[in-house]
Amino acid sequence: MTNIDNYHLIPLSIQPQGKEYLVGNADLDEFYQLPTEGVRVIECLKEGHSLDQIKKICLDEFNEDIDLESFVEFLLEAGFLYKSQADAESAIKAHTTQTAATDKRWVFRMSPKVASLFFSWPIVLLYCLALTSAVYLYITEPQVRINLSAFYITEHFTVFFLTLLFSFSVVSLLHEFGHMVAGSRLGLEPRLGIGNRLWTIVAECDLSGIYSQPKSKRYLPLMAGMLVDLFSISCIVIALYFLTSYGVEGTGIQILQALILQILITISWQFHFFLKTDVYYILSNYTDNPNLDQQARTYLNAWLSRLTFGRAGASLPTDTTGTQLKTMRIFSSVWLIGRIVSITFLILIIVPALAQYARDAWQAVTSGAQVDFWTKVDLVAFFIFSFLVFGGGMTLWLRGRFNFLKRNQNVANG
Template identity: 75%
Template sequence: MTNIDEYHLVPLSIQPQGKEYLVGNTELDEFYQLPVEGVRVIEGLREGHSLIQIKQTCLDEFAEDIDVGSFVEFLLEVEFLHKNKTDAESAIAAHSKLSAETDKRWVFQMSAKGASLFFSWPAVLIYCLVITCAAYLYVTEPQARINLSALYITENFTLFFLSLLFLFAVVSMMHECGHMIAGARLGLEPKLGIGNRLWIIVAECDLSGIYGKPKSQRYLPLMAGMLVDLFSVSSIVIILAILSSYGVQGVWVQILQALTLQILITITWQFNIFLRTDVYYILSNYTDNPNLDQQARTYLSACLFRLSLGRVGAPLPSAIDKRQLKTMRLFSTIWLLGRIAAMIFLVLIIVPALTQYARDAWQAVGDGAQVPFWTKVDLIAFFLCSLLVFGGGMLLWLRGRFNFLKRNRNVTT
């Protein structure tokens, strides 16, 4: 039996997660769901007990012979346990240094006290007043209401597109700031980067350190982005009502109406839980499954493994229990159907729309003097901007798929 005096645990967070526990280290950015037996072993290691003592303690508490040695090997493998204190400290320092060198995302730093001001009672009262005022103006002022045709334009294509793109980028940044400020309130240092959900370019706030906090404290940072979106929509409604009172109409009113519609579409898009959206993370937290997406991929890989008689995919890990397997089956179905629907939307809606923009631009150029010069420029610029945004998202998506397949090929070989 191994001499436990030769080993040292890294600082570990242990949070109740349903019937199990979420155990991990924020610096290593590694968290695992462990049963209560595993937590008892970790507690014994912390207290410096020998493996024989820990084994006897578990036997007394659970009336079951726990394979403590295998669990210790697991802790060594994931670098939660090291042969001495120096190795443990070095592992965390090395990981932090590597992360600082390779991670180019912006680290958001704000004191917990400063972040708490955004969620104080005076601040919450202001938010409620703005939302209440917007609700009243929405009922009383027609121009402030949702305009379902706001995204349909017949002129000023490029001005409309670039203005809407800029304003939506500002709103999106406010959305991410909501996540980051709520995370900073818990003492986290969130990271902000650019990523993609399928072919859609998105700003990404990394709140992975949140799993070191109690489950109940995670909801506000995860929901903060959508709450900011609600505040943004309310603010735009008030602005539209003010512009209406001064008789202002035209393209800028339509741009603001389109921005409102775009934010509402984005809030609805968050419910596409087959992607790693805000609602996906809220659901993951609620169901005590920190990585539903990976579980779905694992289950579908196991299905391919069975259907292909072992030629494709990988078998299902034996450690998965019945409750977890039921969740994997349900979410993998949602995951697969969601992606099929997204591909249908890509083929039947997005690609034909871009093709039509290209035809309009080409027709405008070919009509010669019948189409004003600046209208030609406007249509061509609008098409190129649309293609650039779509193409950038497709490039990120395809590159991610290529890297995923490359990693899998390296693993199998």
């Protein structure tokens, strides 16, 4: 039996999560779903009760003999329980130092007081005014409406591509800025890095510690990015109105129209919640399932084990509840179908389109005097930049898959 009389429990946040509780530590960024009994044991540890006293308390309150030894071992393995306060402080400091050394993402620091100013009534009023004005202009002014042909260009390919790429990068950073400011308002220290969603390169805001906040307070940081996207579209619509009113036209106007299309595509992409998009995290929060993605992978891994008669994959954990199993079945179906559709889109749409760009560039180069020199340079540069963006995303995606398979192989080999 583990003697815990002199053990030290680190500060833990305990937030209701459906019928269970989400328990963890923001500094370690470790959170676990625990039943009421587990939370009661933690409360008893905080109060300084011995193991025998906790057993008696749980027996009186829940009318059952709880396996406290196993639960204490779990707390020790999770890094929530230590032999002394000095050991706890040393472990957290070591974790923080290691994270700072290995995590190259940019840490965003803003005081909650300053961050709250971005959500004050004057700012909210400005946001609503911009959104309302954009809706009004969209209804009354045909020249600011969505141009579905904005991506189709016949000249200045490279300038168009690079300008749109730069503009969208700025909008993407504003999107992440929304997440980071909303997180800072709750006292979090978000991290910003570059990652990928399948083969698409994206900026990623890590709202570490958000599960230490009450469920209702998590929604704004999770939704803030899409709210900023709507504000960006509104500002572009207003800019289009003034520019076209003064007779401005040509490539600049088309770039702004294409930027609106790209932001709308990005917003729709957020609803591909089979990936870890904003909507995925909103849905996870709403359904009280912070690990939907991992649950889907676990369920599909179990099916792989069945189909291969245990040669691959792994069985479901023995403690999987009926509710968890139902969630796994539903989300794993969405997870699998979404990836099949995405890969089909990659094979049938994206790769052929890139190949067509390559053919156009090659034909321009080999056509002799039929195409002028700068048009050839334009087409070739356009293809090269397009390929680099696509290739960079594919590299991140395939490297992530390779590392995932390698980790699983190492686990399997012990």
